[in-house]
Amino acid sequence: MDVLELLEGAGLLAPGAAAGPDDPTVLEVWDLLAHDGWETVLTLLEEPGTNPPIPPEGWAALAAAAEQLHLAHSAAWCHWRHCEARNDLVVRAELELPPLGEGPRGTAFAGAGVMRPLWDIGDRTPDGGPNLAVAALWAEHTPTLGPGERATVRLGPLTPARWRDLRPGRRITMHEGSPVVGTATVLEVRRVFG
Template identity: 40%
Template sequence: MDVPDLLRRAAALIPADARSDAGLSADDVQEYLSYEEWEVALSILEDFDGVQWQTIQYWDLLIAAAQQMWLDRDVAWFQWRRSETLHGLIRADLQLVAPDAGGRRLPVPSNGQLRPLWSLGRPTAEGSADLHIAFIWVESAPEIPPGGYGPIRLLPLTPLHWRRLKPGDVITMYEQRPVAGTATIAQVQLPRSTTG
């Protein structure tokens, strides 16, 4: 299947009333495809947010199109979004501890490669922090500098432990013994299969 076919199939999965962050619809995707503006059509398709209607098939079509177009960063992003469709969406605002206070000395990269430990606020029976791993994707920036602040998305390895979180909750990030940062939960959206 070629790129235009993949993108047309993805556009066909968009509900009629769904709009991208820029207010565009599936019809706009089809229009750009008629002009052979594949990258524009792909960028519109990725701009639809949420996990309530997006399916694994939708993301697989975008992944396949991005692979054929040699857009490696888009492939990684679509794979991330595919995982959110399966496991849920968690957004937070991360404040890193300053390096001179024991925080990390390197920036947090935006590409979902960093996977620190997180304390979700419940201690174990022994009284120590109950730690869970989650990957970080930095939103709207190439990275978060040491001691910096920025919006992130989290992709937990054990999603069930994270489902009790709600906006306003504060979780703690660890990479070693001292605290590396804190994140305030901004949004939690459960996957479609768990919301009934």
């Protein structure tokens, strides 16, 4: 199956009359592809305009297309969005790491969903201690994040149900083991299809 078949089969290309002003149409995509604009096509589809949210199968198709095109970062992003759609949950926060020497982290980490730290989101164990939750971290528009830096991040919870009651403005802490290595303020918690 070629890339275009994957995209059409996933229902990601709107016919001209059905497309919103910011949505790519089948004809526009064909024109881009004819001029080797594969990466542009994938980027257009990764951030849909007025079309309904892309279902998990659509994100899986986009990830497969990106992999066929050897676009590793796009493939990773589409896999991330596939998980958000499958879990029907988007969690975004503003994360700040303490400056070098003031926190336990001494090096930067990759921002593209590789790190899976623990988070104190306010849940408590029966004895009153923090019941930490695991969530992967994707730093938006930031390839790496290091001491003293801040970024808007997306969090991919291992157990999404534990995160659904968070509200914007809530402060949560990131942990690697027991020490706090970062503090985040929740910006958004929403259902993908809600």
